Amino acid sequence: MMNIDKSKLVLVHGKDDVITDVPLETKEIGYYKDSWNRFKKNKASLVAFIIICFIMLFVIIGPELKVYDLPTRDSNLARRLRYLEPKIPVLENFGIFDGTREMKAGKQFWHHMANSDFGEGIIISGFPQELIDDVNHPDYANQTEFVVLVDSYAFTNYIESYMPVTYYSAGTGETDPLNPVLQTLNGEEELQDFLDKNYIIDIHRVIELTDSQGNPTYQYKVRVDRFKMALNQSPEDTYFWLGTNKDGLDLFTELWKGARISIIMALSVVVINAVIGLTLGSLVGYYGGVLDLLFDRLVEIIGSIPFLSVLVLLTLRFNNEMWVVLVAFTAQGWIGSYGTGRMQFYRFKNREYVLAARTLGASDARIMFKHILPNTLGLIVTSYALAIPAFVFSEASYSFLGIINYREALSVGMLIEQGRAAMHTYPYLLIWPSLYIAILMIAFNLFGNGLRDAFNPSLRGVE
Amino acid sequence: MTSYLLKRMGLMVITFIITVFLFFMFIKLMPNSQPSLNDPILEERLRAKEGWNEPIPIQFGMWVRNIFTEGSFGFSLNKRQDVGSYYFSKMPASIQINIIPYLLSIPIAIGLGILAALHKNKWIDNIISVGIMVFISIPYFVVIVVIQFIFYFELGWLPDYVVATATDFQNNYWWALSTYIMPVAVLTLVAVPGLARSVRAELTEQLTQDYMLLARSKGLTKRQATYRHALKNALVPFLPGIFIGIIGVINGGLITEKLFRVDGTGRIYLDAFQAIPPDYAMLMLITTFGQFVALLSGIVGDLSYTLFDPRVRFGSGKIS
Numbered sequence A: 001m002m003n004i005d006k007s008k009l010v011l012v013h014g015k016d017d018v019i020t021d022v023p024l025e026t027k028e029i030g031y032y033k034d035s036w037n038r039f040k041k042n043k044a045s046l047v048a049f050i051i052i053c054f055i056m057l058f059v060i061i062g063p064e065l066k067v068y069d070l071p072t073r074d075s076n077l078a079r080r081l082r083y084l085e086p087k088i089p090v091l092e093n094f095g096i097f098d099g100t101r102e103m104k105a106g107k108q109f110w111h112h113m114a115n116s117d118f119g120e121g122i123i124i125s126g127f128p129q130e131l132i133d134d135v136n137h138p139d140y141a142n143q144t145e146f147v148v149l150v151d152s153y154a155f156t157n158y159i160e161s162y163m164p165v166t167y168y169s170a171g172t173g174e175t176d177p178l179n180p181v182l183q184t185l186n187g188e189e190e191l192q193d194f195l196d197k198n199y200i201i202d203i204h205r206v207i208e209l210t211d212s213q214g215n216p217t218y219q220y221k222v223r224v225d226r227f228k229m230a231l232n233q234s235p236e237d238t239y240f241w242l243g244t245n246k247d248g249l250d251l252f253t254e255l256w257k258g259a260r261i262s263i264i265m266a267l268s269v270v271v272i273n274a275v276i277g278l279t280l281g282s283l284v285g286y287y288g289g290v291l292d293l294l295f296d297r298l299v300e301i302i303g304s305i306p307f308l309s310v311l312v313l314l315t316l317r318f319n320n321e322m323w324v325v326l327v328a329f330t331a332q333g334w335i336g337s338y339g340t341g342r343m344q345f346y347r348f349k350n351r352e353y354v355l356a357a358r359t360l361g362a363s364d365a366r367i368m369f370k371h372i373l374p375n376t377l378g379l380i381v382t383s384y385a386l387a388i389p390a391f392v393f394s395e396a397s398y399s400f401l402g403i404i405n406y407r408e409a410l411s412v413g414m415l416i417e418q419g420r421a422a423m424h425t426y427p428y429l430l431i432w433p434s435l436y437i438a439i440l441m442i443a444f445n446l447f448g449n450g451l452r453d454a455f456n457p458s459l460r461g462v463e
Numbered sequence B: 001m002t003s004y005l006l007k008r009m010g011l012m013v014i015t016f017i018i019t020v021f022l023f024f025m026f027i028k029l030m031p032n033s034q035p036s037l038n039d040p041i042l043e044e045r046l047r048a049k050e051g052w053n054e055p056i057p058i059q060f061g062m063w064v065r066n067i068f069t070e071g072s073f074g075f076s077l078n079k080r081q082d083v084g085s086y087y088f089s090k091m092p093a094s095i096q097i098n099i100i101p102y103l104l105s106i107p108i109a110i111g112l113g114i115l116a117a118l119h120k121n122k123w124i125d126n127i128i129s130v131g132i133m134v135f136i137s138i139p140y141f142v143v144i145v146v147i148q149f150i151f152y153f154e155l156g157w158l159p160d161y162v163v164a165t166a167t168d169f170q171n172n173y174w175w176a177l178s179t180y181i182m183p184v185a186v187l188t189l190v191a192v193p194g195l196a197r198s199v200r201a202e203l204t205e206q207l208t209q210d211y212m213l214l215a216r217s218k219g220l221t222k223r224q225a226t227y228r229h230a231l232k233n234a235l236v237p238f239l240p241g242i243f244i245g246i247i248g249v250i251n252g253g254l255i256t257e258k259l260f261r262v263d264g265t266g267r268i269y270l271d272a273f274q275a276i277p278p279d280y281a282m283l284m285l286i287t288t289f290g291q292f293v294a295l296l297s298g299i300v301g302d303l304s305y306t307l308f309d310p311r312v313r314f315g316s317g318k319i320s
Helices: A031-041 A043-065 A075-080 A107-115 A129-133 A152-161 A187-196 A226-231 A251-287 A290-304 A307-318 A322-348 A352-359 A364-401 A412-421 A428-455 B002-028 B040-050 B056-070 B083-089 B091-118 B123-137 B140-154 B166-171 B173-178 B181-207 B210-217 B222-249 B254-259 B265-274 B280-308 B310-314
Strands: A100-106 A123-125 A145-151 A182-186 A200-210 A216-224
Touching: A031 A043, A031 A428, A043 A251, A043 A428, A075 A226, A100 A107, A100 A152, A107 A123, A107 A129, A107 A145, A145 A152, A152 A226, A182 A187, A187 A200, A187 A216, A216 A226, A251 A290, A251 A322, A251 A364, A251 A412, A251 A428, A290 A322, A290 B002, A307 A322, A307 B002, A307 B280, A322 A364, A352 A364, A364 A412, A364 A428, A364 B254, A412 A428, A412 B140, A428 B123, A428 B140, B002 B056, B002 B280, B040 B056, B083 B091, B083 B265, B083 B280, B091 B123, B091 B181, B091 B222, B091 B254, B091 B265, B123 B181, B140 B181, B140 B254, B166 B173, B181 B222, B210 B222, B222 B280, B254 B265, B265 B280
Parallel strands: none
Antiparallel strands: A100 A145, A123 A145, A182 A216, A200 A216
């Protein structure tokens, strides 16, 4: 044993020295931060996420971007503005979205259009100059019909306000061939009103009638400028970005309205399913026992009912209200999240950290919500990110079939169905809704997959 | 194992009966489920046969009795004939359009899935995966409509965009047959991605298992190991699904039949739904039949699992 003189021992630190720890310079990365980092690396999902944000923005503001209340004000007048081609300012100068369309009609009709004041500038190309000068030009004696490129806006205004396409082919019947475009005005006051607003092109006919007191009244058959009457502007200044459908509804507005309703429905369905399913699932998974056996049977019976029959019977019984669709989709929809919740709680309830929490005196509720639920959240969130496109998919399918048919708006499936019916003549009615749903679905699925890979790296790239 | 299977089947049958009864009850509770007919004799006959004045459980009993004694599922007021004979007479048309795409899509999907899994993260896998992603995401009716539009209305390559009717077949057999090319091709196209994706996922997982390492280390080439071991294990989960799919073929598809104007069972469903008043007898039959098909699928699925996968066969006691 060494003998050291105690007086030789010195303290390395003085008694007043403060020992400071150097903090760790690495950043703390939690579960969510880590997930976000992984998600960021997945470029496709990131792009999909940005696209979804854009779509959501348009879902919110899209229906209000264009002020067009004509269909609600006067649906008959709106119907006169049907099938207008897409036309967008600026882009129209580059040969796309310029509102032109090829139309087929008799040469008499084109000749008259080219020479009348009202029909000025409608024909863009396709009608020979010789025929404009002389409708009986010998070079074209054998050809009676021409396909002509026209400005669909001005053309529609012409055939709805001035001269119907059937004018020369209507035959020599009793009825006036101009009947489809004529507006009937009763009495001087209405006439004066229309004159003040400068709607009237010309007065075609005046009919003298006697009213109940035997006084003479006048009925005027006039031709009115429909665009001016409907929108108070000329066809040149009118822009329907994605065109109009068979009822004269603006496709752009309708598309976003339909998108809005389907997204709102999707979110509500997912939230309701999540709340019901997770609550039941967690209770059953956590407590198990008789409850588990009971619910096992119940879920099997409910799950085996075909969804389509539920939807059909509910809509037949309670009509096509939004809540009916909601009920139909949630009646069985909760089973999915019930399964997820039950499995997760069943799996985690015997883990050590739950035991530790219980030892410390945590109540069942605290263990469920503070300990188990946060651990399962990643998986749950992911499954809901994929549930939204799944809902949009089936909603579009059933509205395409006409089984879901909201009163509030035309859903996207309905728009596609309308587009399908008219695709041979008006392809834009099919293309835009299809494009919308294709982009939406791809974006949501990419996003959902990215989210799943981010929250659960062991599953990366499995599907 | 037999007792396990019997138990499962018993539960399935009970579930089947309960769901069918629930539907029957729901339909009978509809306000317009008992139509007023113009024909008093017919009405009287139906009333007696289907027991319209009886309580619902007794009506259900009579409905079941009629099925077994007369083979009658009810009388369709729209079609003016027995729903069963009408429904089953339309079934061949549905099978006709569905069976070939179904048979074609399985080998194609499995092939593509294997190809993608073997070349994981190479360009060939990327192409297949992107294709699967796109076609799984876009609703298939959109794909079908757009293809109809492009190849019939824009390019004019197709003889028609819907399938030929029976009279067309009598007039010009080859032309009528040629109208089936596009629908078959498109239906195959839309049926492939789902299965291909699952096969790829499953095989990818099997390729990373330990037994593959063992197979390689005992001297098998990668090809040998894949075909002898991984593939067998990877395909087992899909075999029941493939059998179930064959049963599903007879059920047709609403959207497919609407798009290709097939005069099959899918159209009957929509007709029954849209008729005023709705054709409840028909809806009841279709639902029951659909449930029955699902029941059969379940049983076939269970049986084939036990046949193909020894793990289920021997470990059966623990699963139930």
